[in-house]
Amino acid sequence: MINDMHRILIIGSPGAGKSSFAKRLNDICSIPLFHLDKEYWCEGWVAPSAEEWQQKLLLLTNKPRWIIDGNYGSSLSQRLKKADTVIHLYMPTYVCLFQAVKRVLKWYGKQRPDMASGCHEKVNLNFFRQILNYRKHQFKKDKLLLADFNGVYIRLTSRAQVEEFLNNMAKYYKLNH
Numbered sequence: 214m215i216n217d218m219h220r221i222l223i224i225g226s227p228g229a230g231k232s233s234f235a236k237r238l239n240d241i242c243s244i245p246l247f248h249l250d251k252e253y254w255c256e257g258w259v260a261p262s263a264e265e266w267q268q269k270l271l272l273l274t275n276k277p278r279w280i281i282d283g284n285y286g287s288s289l290s291q292r293l294k295k296a297d298t299v300i301h302l303y304m305p306t307y308v309c310l311f312q313a314v315k316r317v318l319k320w321y322g323k324q325r326p327d328m329a330s331g332c333h334e335k336v337n338l339n340f341f342r343q344i345l346n347y348r349k350h351q352f353k354k355d356k357l358l359l360a361d362f363n364g365v366y367i368r369l370t371s372r373a374q375v376e377e378f379l380n381n382m383a384k385y386y387k388l389n390h
Contacts, residue, residue: 218242218297218298219244219278219279219297220279220296220297220298221238221281221296221300222296222298222299223238223300224283224284224289225284225303225304226302226306226343226344226351227340228308229302229304229312230302230312230372230375231282232282232283232327235280235281236327237379242386246279246281247273247279247280247282248327248328249283249284249285250283250327250329251327251329252269252270252273252283253269253329255329256329256331256332266288270288271291281296286354286355293358293362296362297364297365298367299362300367300378301367301368301369303352303370304370304372309347310341310344313340313344320334321334321335322334
């Protein structure tokens, strides 16, 4: 299974730890990492046109190997068509809220490493609403798309499972690469 992981999607609620997980996975297996937040936003939180975004996604997903983290539900079907593995961080809502608050406190007014240039962390109530509504709305939509996914689907539901998965990946890569 691990040898077949070349195009990996990391999905989950905002605040689930997708970017941190993706960075750690990239450190282990050296598969190129693309954060959707960094790819999507233009300087100063300016969104690209729908056409520009589709073109950028096509360029990313046509690469032979990648880890892509982020939600952007409107493009999930396009990314699923190219992915061979989905790792879903399905964390409890309270964990996601806690992580989101922690992130805002740490990065407020600064640019996170996984964000586009000129996009400084801010308090965004819509972001917190997305966390609160993830299981009720976005996950239901994602679940319908995932039903047709033919690759490997891995669902991690706790920090302990995340650590176990990453530790196992690190052991595998240390022995086999």
